[in-house]
Amino acid sequence: MPQFGVVSVEVDQNHVATVEVQTPPHNFFSLSMLGSLADAFEAVEADTDARCIVLGSQGKNFCAGAALDDKDPKLTSERVDADADGPPRHIYDEAVRLFAANTPVVAAVQGASVGGGLGLACMADFRVGGPGTRMTANFARLGFHQGFGLTVTLPAIVGQQHALDLLYTGKRIKGTEAAELGLLDRLADQDDDIRLVATEWATEIAGSAPLAVASIRETMRGHLPAAIRAATDREREEQDRLRNTADWKEGVAAMGQRRQPAFEGR
Numbered sequence: 001m002p003q004f005g006v007v008s009v010e011v012d013q014n015h016v017a018t019v020e021v022q023t024p025p026h027n028f029f030s031l032s033m034l035g036s037l038a039d040a041f042e043a044v045e046a047d048t049d050a051r052c053i054v055l056g057s058q059g060k061n062f063c064a065g066a067a068l069d070d071k072d073p074k075l076t077s078e079r080v081d082a083d084a085d086g087p088p089r090h091i092y093d094e095a096v097r098l099f100a101a102n103t104p105v106v107a108a109v110q111g112a113s114v115g116g117g118l119g120l121a122c123m124a125d126f127r128v129g130g131p132g133t134r135m136t137a138n139f140a141r142l143g144f145h146q147g148f149g150l151t152v153t154l155p156a157i158v159g160q161q162h163a164l165d166l167l168y169t170g171k172r173i174k175g176t177e178a179a180e181l182g183l184l185d186r187l188a189d190q191d192d193d194i195r196l197v198a199t200e201w202a203t204e205i206a207g208s209a210p211l212a213v214a215s216i217r218e219t220m221r222g223h224l225p226a227a228i229r230a231a232t233d234r235e236r237e238e239q240d241r242l243r244n245t246a247d248w249k250e251g252v253a254a255m256g257q258r259r260q261p262a263f264e265g266r
Helices: 031-046 091-100 116-123 138-142 150-158 160-169 175-181 191-206 210-221 224-242 246-256
Strands: 007-011 016-021 052-057 105-108 112-114 126-129 134-136 172-174
Touching: 007 031, 016 031, 016 191, 031 091, 052 191, 091 116, 091 224, 105 116, 105 191, 112 116, 116 134, 116 150, 126 175, 126 191, 138 160, 138 246, 150 160, 150 224, 172 175
Parallel strands: 016 052, 052 105, 105 126, 112 134
Antiparallel strands: 007 016, 134 172
16 A cells, blocks of 8 residues: 555555554654544555554654644644645544544554543554553643543543543553553553554454454444544534633643643633
């Protein structure tokens, strides 16, 4: 398959498509990156030889969230190219496209999965990590509302109470704890084996009858695109509102300066 922007696709003899984000070391998400990823997913969807996707990324971290600028505290990932053809696009438009793909996805989550990067990992059917995997829904520590459909996916994966804990505190959890919560479905013994374990699992899924898997997945996950669209509409509205607060500016500044934020509730 061709390259899709910063995303590569390779389909092996076992009907497994490896879709890799190639913006190391941190693979910050952006409109263009997510658009490339959605294009790649749709191309895999059209390839009758591909039956399961391994979603991975190059470098140290799976996805360290959005790139933030403490001098201009905006989500840089939301900026839309003014010269782009067609109507303006938002990152959550691309998120809905990812959820709309019908091919099962196993995410290979190495290093950090932060904020929207956690949302990207939770888009997948399954997640594989290792001892060095770190996951956080750090939105509240930035004075912000969660996004990327985590409103829907996180409670479904870890349960309502654990989801509230992760969202309210913004705490970071390591691979072992993430596996105990169910946020990681399988834990590789070594970080270097994460992609291997994910590929082996995807190969097992691809060995099942593809029409049956597609039917089962539609029954179990077919509601997600509409649910994610509704959730991201709410998430985006609240993010736009909170981005105008002093707490948001303080959260971004504190993160850039590697200190504890001093929120004032305004």
